[in-house]
Amino acid sequence: MADIAEEAPGEAPPDAVDRVVVRFAGDSGDGMQLVGDRFTSASALYGNDLATLPEYPAEIRAPAGTLAGVSSFQVQISDHDITTPGDAPDALVAMNPAALRADLPRLRPGGTLIVNIDTFDERNLTKAGYANDPRHDGSLAGYRVLEVPMSSMTVDAVSPLGVKPRDADRSKNFFALGLVSWLYGRPPATTLDWIEQRFKARPDVAAANAAAFRAGYHFGETAEWAAHRVTVRPARLDKGVYTNITGNTALAWGLVAAGHLAKLPVFLGSYPITPASDVLHELAKHKRFGVRTFQAEDEIAGIGAAIGAAFGGHLGVTTTSGPGLSLKSEAMGLAVSLELPLLVIDIQRGGPSTGLPTKTEAADLLQAMYGRHGEAPLPIVAPRSPAHCFEVAIEAARIALAYRTPVIVLSDGFLANSSEPWRLPDVDQLPDISVPFATEPNAVTADGTPQFRPYQRDPETLARPWAVPGTPGLMHRIGGLEKEDGTGNISYDPQNHEHMVRVRAEKVARVADSLPPLEVTGDADADVLVLGWGSTWGAIADAVQRVRAGGRRVAHVHLTHLNPFPRELGDVLRGRRRVLVPEMNLGQLARLVRAEFLVDATPITKVQGVPFTAAELEETIVEAIDG
Amino acid sequence: MADAPTTTRKDWSTDQDVRWCPGCGDYSILAAVQLLFPELGVRREDVVFISGIGCSSRFPYYMNTYGMHSIHGRAPAIATGLALARPDLDIWVITGDGDGLSIGGNHLIHALRRNVNLTIVLFNNQIYGLTKGQYSPTSEVGKVTKSTPMGSVDHPFNPISLAIGADASFVARTHDLDRQHMIDTLRAANQHRGASFVEIYQNCNVFNDGAFETITAKQVRDDMLIRLEHGQPIRFGADGGKGVVRDPSGGLRVADVAEVGEGALVVHDARADDPSLAFALSRLSSGPTVPTPIGVFRDVERPEMSAEVGRQLVDAAAQGPGDLAGLLHSGGTWTA
Numbered sequence: 001m002a003d004i005a006e007e008a009p010g011e012a013p014p015d016a017v018d019r020v021v022v023r024f025a026g027d028s029g030d031g032m033q034l035v036g037d038r039f040t041s042a043s044a045l046y047g048n049d050l051a052t053l054p055e056y057p058a059e060i061r062a063p064a065g066t067l068a069g070v071s072s073f074q075v076q077i078s079d080h081d082i083t084t085p086g087d088a089p090d091a092l093v094a095m096n097p098a099a100l101r102a103d104l105p106r107l108r109p110g111g112t113l114i115v116n117i118d119t120f121d122e123r124n125l126t127k128a129g130y131a132n133d134p135r136h137d138g139s140l141a142g143y144r145v146l147e148v149p150m151s152s153m154t155v156d157a158v159s160p161l162g163v164k165p166r167d168a169d170r171s172k173n174f175f176a177l178g179l180v181s182w183l184y185g186r187p188p189a190t191t192l193d194w195i196e197q198r199f200k201a202r203p204d205v206a207a208a209n210a211a212a213f214r215a216g217y218h219f220g221e222t223a224e225w226a227a228h229r230v231t232v233r234p235a236r237l238d239k240g241v242y243t244n245i246t247g248n249t250a251l252a253w254g255l256v257a258a259g260h261l262a263k264l265p266v267f268l269g270s271y272p273i274t275p276a277s278d279v280l281h282e283l284a285k286h287k288r289f290g291v292r293t294f295q296a297e298d299e300i301a302g303i304g305a306a307i308g309a310a311f312g313g314h315l316g317v318t319t320t321s322g323p324g325l326s327l328k329s330e331a332m333g334l335a336v337s338l339e340l341p342l343l344v345i346d347i348q349r350g351g352p353s354t355g356l357p358t359k360t361e362a363a364d365l366l367q368a369m370y371g372r373h374g375e376a377p378l379p380i381v382a383p384r385s386p387a388h389c390f391e392v393a394i395e396a397a398r399i400a401l402a403y404r405t406p407v408i409v410l411s412d413g414f415l416a417n418s419s420e421p422w423r424l425p426d427v428d429q430l431p432d433i434s435v436p437f438a439t440e441p442n443a444v445t446a447d448g449t450p451q452f453r454p455y456q457r458d459p460e461t462l463a464r465p466w467a468v469p470g471t472p473g474l475m476h477r478i479g480g481l482e483k484e485d486g487t488g489n490i491s492y493d494p495q496n497h498e499h500m501v502r503v504r505a506e507k508v509a510r511v512a513d514s515l516p517p518l519e520v521t522g523d524a525d526a527d528v529l530v531l532g533w534g535s536t537w538g539a540i541a542d543a544v545q546r547v548r549a550g551g552r553r554v555a556h557v558h559l560t561h562l563n564p565f566p567r568e569l570g571d572v573l574r575g576r577r578r579v580l581v582p583e584m585n586l587g588q589l590a591r592l593v594r595a596e597f598l599v600d601a602t603p604i605t606k607v608q609g610v611p612f613t614a615a616e617l618e619e620t621i622v623e624a625i626d627g
Numbered sequence: 628m629a630d631a632p633t634t635t636r637k638d639w640s641t642d643q644d645v646r647w648c649p650g651c652g653d654y655s656i657l658a659a660v661q662l663l664f665p666e667l668g669v670r671r672e673d674v675v676f677i678s679g680i681g682c683s684s685r686f687p688y689y690m691n692t693y694g695m696h697s698i699h700g701r702a703p704a705i706a707t708g709l710a711l712a713r714p715d716l717d718i719w720v721i722t723g724d725g726d727g728l729s730i731g732g733n734h735l736i737h738a739l740r741r742n743v744n745l746t747i748v749l750f751n752n753q754i755y756g757l758t759k760g761q762y763s764p765t766s767e768v769g770k771v772t773k774s775t776p777m778g779s780v781d782h783p784f785n786p787i788s789l790a791i792g793a794d795a796s797f798v799a800r801t802h803d804l805d806r807q808h809m810i811d812t813l814r815a816a817n818q819h820r821g822a823s824f825v826e827i828y829q830n831c832n833v834f835n836d837g838a839f840e841t842i843t844a845k846q847v848r849d850d851m852l853i854r855l856e857h858g859q860p861i862r863f864g865a866d867g868g869k870g871v872v873r874d875p876s877g878g879l880r881v882a883d884v885a886e887v888g889e890g891a892l893v894v895h896d897a898r899a900d901d902p903s904l905a906f907a908l909s910r911l912s913s914g915p916t917v918p919t920p921i922g923v924f925r926d927v928e929r930p931e932m933s934a935e936v937g938r939q940l941v942d943a944a945a946q947g948p949g950d951l952a953g954l955l956h957s958g959g960t961w962t963a
Binding site: 041044045047234235236237238239240241242243244245249253256257260265267269286287288289290292294296297298300301304305306307308309311312313314316330331333334338423424425427468469470471472473474475476477478479480481489490 | 641643670671672673674675676677680687688690691692693694695696697698701704705706707708709710711712713715716733734737936939940942943944946947948949951952954955956958959960961962963
């Protein structure tokens with residue numbers, strides 16, 4: 001149904017730029033996440049590289065027109081490889097005064113500001129805290145302001161279809177999307193096709209949204225804005241098939257893949273919590289793969305059920321966010337003691353307590369490391385980008401299965417909801433992570449009777465055998481009480497307890513033997529090194545690139561494995577003049593590497609619920625190099 | 628499971644020393660369970676005992692089956708996961724009044740409402756034993772313990788009422804001084820498809836000795852225990868002289884059969900869809916001081932959760948098995 005020409009005949013194509021950052025901002029009921037997502041998809045299918053940053057309030061419908069209710073979606077599109085959603089938007093779409101007030105400070109000087117002037121009445125201005133209309137008091141002087149009566153033009157466009165004015169206004173986000181799509185040369189067919197598909201069951205809604213989209217698309221031309229129009233050509237990405245994917249979807253698909261690669265059914269026990277629930281939603285769709293999802297009565301039952309399933313020979317998984325991780329602590333300790341494979345996935349958010357449920361933070365690292373009573377070490381892995389979540393889910397499962405241990409995956413709200421193009425892997429090339437179940441007795445008693453010893457370990461990995469119920473002759477009992485190594489019988493023997501504590505720690509330490517070589521990017525031998533983990537990768541990588549482009553030397557190491565650390569890490573860090581550790585917390589990784597390696601690591605911290613920008617890090621790194 | 632080998636009690640016992648206090652009621656429950664299993668025709672490798680924390684929760688160590696002694700209160704949650712993953716197994720949950728009704732109350736009621744195929748056995752001794760004698764959520768008001776020197780002011784739970792309120796499809800009570808009644812009750816519970824809840828009055832001879840002897844002791848039993856039997860008029864007493872009749876208040880009361888006549892006796896119907904009778908029976912006694920019903924209060928059929936989960940998996944697979952490459956390509960894709 002693409003009845004809009006890609007380019008008007010005879011018209012010069014718009015100038016090409018190498019990257020553009022667009023930010024859509026409106027009320028939480030305005031559909032900004034939806035249009036951001038559609039703009040992103042259209043750009044992805046067009047072939048751009050991209051990265052997104054959705055931001056929305058914790059309230060489902062915060063009071064309309066207020067700053068608290070502003071929902072935004074930022075996307076950077078480019079014709080080359082990029083790693084962040086951009087520092088400052090080149091264009092801001094503000095659907096109401098509150099959105100303008102909340103997000104104007106982010107817009108780059110001289111940037112394009114597209115304002116829905118229909119909402120700029122006294123009531124909305126007051127709700128946004130404006131004493132005067134900012135359009136008339138000179139406060140927008142530093143920007144290219146495009147004033148558009150979006151609401152009324154949407155109503156004009158859709159009312160011929162018989163849509164009531166109140167309903168008509170709800171299509172104004174598609175008007176905005178059409179306008180921005182024209183402004184940045186996005187092929188309209190992708191979006192129009194999507195509208196038709198998405199609203200198949202409601203042809204009236206589909207028609208209204210399509211009409212609003214077309215009206216927005218045509219408006220630019222009519223308003224003679226061709227001079228503002230630019231486009232971003234497809235990126236020269238590595239050859240392959242790509243899809244645009246969010247971290248939570250990649251994580252869920254990674255879990256499906258892990259089950260496939262382990263030849264085990266996946267069992268997810270989970271309790272709804274922002275921003276982790278989407279993993280539950282996604283996995284619930286994949287019963288065809290034998291995936292069982294169980295929405296438990298609470299966080300503890302979520303992990304409890306996963307432990308039960310793991311005992312039964314499934315790949316047990318539980319997903320949560322910060323507060324839920326706290327609730328699961330005791331059960332994680334049980335899993336450490338039972339030595340069963342288990343994945344505990346924490347999509348971190350702002351804390352403590354309920355904190356900032358919809359905002360990102362990475363402040364659960366020390367909880368993941370130490371947040372259990374007793375000596376209860378477990379491996380920790382963290383993805384660095386949305387697509388990387390897929391790989392890390394498989395890696396976490398590999399470790400959990402090979403070492404019979406719970407593994408914590410630390411993702412965060414930014415990775416969860418943001419997206420990037422992902423070159424799809426060849427599924428036949430993914431690793432086999434399957435491990436055998438025990439089927440036979442592994443010892444004999446003094447009188448020569450075959451016996452099964454549930455804690456008799458593999459000499460290399462120290463993993464104990466995994467004997468699942470239903471296996472004849474291997475009946476055994478496990479539990480949280482300290483047990484004798486080998487037999488698994490309850491033991492309060494002092495020497496045995498110390499032995500078991502050390503064996504459990506050594507088992508986790510030996511995971512390091514199975515890790516790939518540590519990668520140092522940038523100038524590997526530079527005397528300043530930036531050490532990162534998790535979602536800061538994009539901003540750090542971009543900042544390091546800029547610093548090096550500016551003629552300075554800097555190295556970058558980004559950890560996927562946080563416990564145990566890669567064996568080479570100490571050597572890589574020691575001897576540097578400066579080790580900088582950017583983190584979305586108050587310096588938790590810095591504290592760990594200082595303790596582990598006696599390295600004078602300097603934390604670079606940000607806890608504002610939003611990711612670092614590359615510009616912020618560039619400045620800090622340059623100061624450190626020059627300082 | 629028809630091919631299960633013939634077993635004796637010994638086959639179901641482990642070589643571990645049983646570590647309950649001498650004289651504890653738990654011994655007789657263990658004996659009843661070990662005696663029951665040879666009758667059930669199941670294979671030991673297909674049976675799993677899962678417990679929480681407390682004296683009763685040591686139980687799995689003494690059963691020669693698969694077992695897990697887990698953490699306080701969480702056994703129903705762990706067992707639910709195992710049952711959903713492995714509907715082929717015969718899974719038992721062993722819990723107590725503190726483990727199952729206090730710290731684990733949430734998991735217990737949800738396991739019951741979901742009707743997961745579990746046999747849940749709650750040893751009720753009305754005291755915390757393993758922590759040495761604090762009052763529990765089933766202790767009577769006024770109970771003097773280490774943590775309630777002036778007497779407990781907590782209103783106790785009635786476990787049978789709670790289970791019926793949580794929509795349990797099988798609810799029963801028995802006691803540790805009647806081995807055959809325990810065996811019969813546990814057999815019925817285990818044969819029920821869905822979540823079965825059995826409360827066992829169990830004597831803690833160290834911290835709450837004799838809590839139930841006013842009703843369970845041999846010499847008083849006939850007059851103090853009301854044995855419920857499906858389809859039979861509810862009567863008790865040495866010569867069947869007492870019975871249960873409807874009370875004008877809407878509940879039930881105990882009456883002399885001679886006074887009210889046999890025709891007035893309530894006929895027990897454990898399979899009634901409506902739980903009102905079972906609930907009213909659970910309210911006949913608020914503690915072991917007055918005639919108290921034992922046996923099966925409720926035994927009804929309703930969909931069992933692991934079967935429903937399995938059915939959805941089958942329905943989903945009927946549309947074609949999962950294809951990983953297909954999944955990865957299921958969003959919009961483009962080729963560079």
